[in-house]
Amino acid sequence: MKKILTFVFLYSLITLSSAAMAAETLISISQFVDHPSLNEVLQGFQDDLAENEIEVRYKVYNSHGNMATTGQIANQIVSDNPDMIVAIATPNAQACARIFEKHARMSGTPMVFTAITDPLAAGLVSNYEHPGKNITGVSNRLPxxxxxxxxxxxxxxxxxxxxxxxxxxxxxxxxxxxxxxxxxxxxxxxxxxxxxxxxxxxxxxxxxxxxxxxxxxxxxxxxxxxxxxxxxxxxxxxxxxxxxxxxxxxxxxxxxxxFDYYLHGRQTGALARRIIAGENPGDIAVEFQKELxxxxxxxxxxxxxxxxxxxxxxxxxxxx
Missing domain, CATH: 3.40.50.2300 (Response regulator)
Structure with a gap:
């Protein structure tokens, strides 16, 4: 009887552990370069999700300003098979979008861009109100x-x-x-x-x-x-x-x-939370910051x- 109870207890622990792992969201982050503004975006994003008690595991990549590395990172993210991709700055977002088009299994993976001046010119969205595909984000376009x-x-x-x-x-x-x-x-x-x-x-x-x-x-x-x-x-x-x-x-x-890039990151986090909750990124309008x-x-x-x-x-x- 003790053996049966022990087995049931251990099975319960494994089941609970598996459920907890299943609930955890894996987010792969691709950042173009290491400098204060983009670092603040990353910190703001992570802080927003943490403060809202979203269970997240991160894989963070930085291409250190090397265009060729952005593509290598995108390929690595395909291997990660994440629940969401966050691209910080235009080159990395473009690299991810190009690579994901070649991999059918990534077509349903949402991507959120941030710190991007012109996502329309970059070819990331079809329009600002209804971005389409599985991509949306926050632009740092300035007047x-x-x-x-x-x-x-x-x-x-x-x-x-x-x-x-x-x-x-x-x-x-x-x-x-x-x-x-x-x-x-x-x-x-x-x-x-x-x-x-x-x-x-x-x-x-x-x-x-x-x-x-x-x-x-x-x-x-x-x-x-x-x-x-x-x-x-x-x-x-x-x-x-x-x-x-x-x-x-x-x-x-x-x-x-x-504007404050930390707040820009938090705004990106709030948008990501909407997607984690079930909204379709293609239906979420691209957001901008206006306060200077x-x-x-x-x-x-x-x-x-x-x-x-x-x-x-x-x-x-x-x-x-």
Missing amino acids: MDKHMEMVLRFVPDLKKLGVMYNSGEVNSVSNVNRIKEAAAVLGFSIVEAPATNTADVYQAAQSLVGKVQAIYIPTDNTVISALESVIKVSERVRLPLFTADTDSVKRGSIAAMG SFHVNPGAAQRMGLTIDEDILNSADFLH
Whole structure:
């Protein structure tokens, strides 16, 4: 009798353990590069799910800015056979989408993208209201007209603005096109300085010296990863540097107008929870963030030879 009871007890433990494992959601995460903004997105996402008591096991991959690695990671995720994929930044989302189209068994696996400027141009969704397929997410698309107006506040006589970006990133090309449109309305022109990898960033910054009155970096993963190279050039020749990424202001750019990437990650987590609860990602509209915060670094401005008006300082949400 004791043997029977022991067997029943052990069988119950195994059954409960199997049920707990079945309830756990496996999420494979593919992140493009290791820098503060994208790290904040990841942290916000994980915190949201943890605080809402979603049982999750993660496999986190980082391609460290290498385009070729994004495809390798996507293939590895196919082997993971996860319940959900989260892609942080455009190259990784595109790589996952391409690979999954080749594997029929992945067709029903939901993918949530985040920190992507233009998911439509990237080919990830068919439209914003009804994305289709099994993909939806949160875009970090910023109003470039407001960003260009911000630069003009600091440099009122601006005639030429240097823009650094990776021409191989769809989101960056989309940003530059919108920057050109805004600049044309405001009366100044754009000088492009592309950098296809982090090793090219310093030379790209150097190419702008003597040609422009200021430099602007949009939400470009490649250039922001090597931001210190641009800061070095800007401080040496006293050329004002502005960014879209607010974390870059802490690192040494003069100003940025953006949003909190940690909250961006939490918003992505809330969307993922809807899918885990049973909603079809193809029916969930792509989400955007609209609230912007104004960050200013007076010390950086001084090192780059720019005097900031008192009214600009007073209007800043954060001084670094």
